[in-house]
Amino acid sequence: MRKIKINILLKAFKKILEIRETELNIATEFKKNKIFSFLHLCIGQEASAVGVSLGSNENDIFFGNHRSHGHYLAKGGDLKKLIFEVFGDIRGSCNGYGGSMHMIDHSVNFFGSIPILGSSAPIASGISMAQKLNKSKNITIVFVGDGSAEEGSFYETINMAGLYKLPLMVVIEDNRYAVEADIKKRKVKNYNFRNIFQNGLQAHYLRANGNNFVEVYKSTILLRKKILKNKKVGILHLDCLRHAKHSGANINVVDQKSHYRYKNEYKEIIDNDPIKIIKKEMIRRKFNKIKLEILEKKIRDKNNMLFYKTFNTIKIRSL
Ligand SMILES: Cc1ncc(C[n+]2csc(CCOP(=O)(O)OP(=O)(O)O)c2C)c(N)n1
Numbered sequence: 001m002r003k004i005k006i007n008i009l010l011k012a013f014k015k016i017l018e019i020r021e022t023e024l025n026i027a028t029e030f031k032k033n034k035i036f037s038f039l040h041l042c043i044g045q046e047a048s049a050v051g052v053s054l055g056s057n058e059n060d061i062f063f064g065n066h067r068s069h070g071h072y073l074a075k076g077g078d079l080k081k082l083i084f085e086v087f088g089d090i091r092g093s094c095n096g097y098g099g100s101m102h103m104i105d106h107s108v109n110f111f112g113s114i115p116i117l118g119s120s121a122p123i124a125s126g127i128s129m130a131q132k133l134n135k136s137k138n139i140t141i142v143f144v145g146d147g148s149a150e151e152g153s154f155y156e157t158i159n160m161a162g163l164y165k166l167p168l169m170v171v172i173e174d175n176r177y178a179v180e181a182d183i184k185k186r187k188v189k190n191y192n193f194r195n196i197f198q199n200g201l202q203a204h205y206l207r208a209n210g211n212n213f214v215e216v217y218k219s220t221i222l223l224r225k226k227i228l229k230n231k232k233v234g235i236l237h238l239d240c241l242r243h244a245k246h247s248g249a250n251i252n253v254v255d256q257k258s259h260y261r262y263k264n265e266y267k268e269i270i271d272n273d274p275i276k277i278i279k280k281e282m283i284r285r286k287f288n289k290i291k292l293e294i295l296e297k298k299i300r301d302k303n304n305m306l307f308y309k310t311f312n313t314i315k316i317r318s319l
């Protein structure tokens with residue numbers, strides 16, 4: 001595949017930072033008890049959402065899960081609507097009724113984030129069935145976690161969607177954990193997604209580094225083409241590293257109270273931060289390092305200003 005265009009890299013850099021800063025601010029306000037619902041932050045996983053979004057078509061339809069602030073913003077969702085929704089204001093994307101886990105905004109083809117594990121893939125496949133019947137050139141993309149990909153309905157969906165040749169892409173964001181249970185506690189030894197999906201369920205399967213925007217972007221373009229050309233379901237398996245605890249606002253990877261993580265995982269998470277990786281790529285592509293730092297600060301400051309401008313007008317809706 002050809003070299004990625006500089007303007008795409010820049011767009012991705014801005015979006016990743018927008019998601020990061022927004023969630024850092026949400027975390028700050030969560031700690032002050034300003035949020036009444038659960039909170040699942042995607043800090044550390046932004047490149048996956050942004051890569052899939054920029055690598056797909058604007059008219060493709062997205063479905064998310066319980067950890068979808070990033071999916072929504074990456075899809076072009078409105079920052080204000082997200083902030084209002086998270087804090088329960090009537091101006092939110094779900095009129096403030098849903099909160100953090102219920103983003104929905106048809107105006108940007110974000111058809112909904114659904115926190116019941118295993119339910120989003122079957123629902124998304126229904127939309128991809130409509131796309132097929134309407135002879136649409138677009139696909140449906142659903143984000144699930146590695147834990148959600150263990151649900152029975154998930155496998156049933158891949159099978160049925162394969163049988164009906166639906167234009168469905170399933171993105172598995174594999175951060176190794178379901179709540180605090182790591183893979184060893186949940187899967188047989190040598191459990192292998194590739195064997196299950198590619199050999200067993202006859203789907204296209206690609207695995208990529210979810211922290212690396214360029215890899216995610218290129219894999220999405222490739223897989224999307226294969227889905228449409230060969231009329232097969234596509235699985236994009238992304239290795240991700242989330243910074244935060246499963247739920248809540250503790251984003252300090254070194255200080256996560258239950259110590260459920262492996263010893264050296266903290267270092268791996270910090271070293272592979274998607275912001276670090278995309279900056280490295282931009283410098284490799286001749287961005288000036290100092291100018292890049294200045295740009296980063298500017299983007300972060302602008303996002304913080306926008307966040308608090310909106311946040312300061314919030315009125316929590318009455319039920
Ligand atoms: C059917 C169902 N069972 C349990 C839960 C509670 N729950 C919410 S998120 C989660 C873990 C999800 O893990 P994973 O899919 O890997 O996503 P991650 O949180 O790692 O992004 C669980 C068990 C739920 N929402 N739905």
Ligand SMILES: [Mg+2]
Nearest residue numbers: 145146147177
């Ligand atoms: Mg997980």
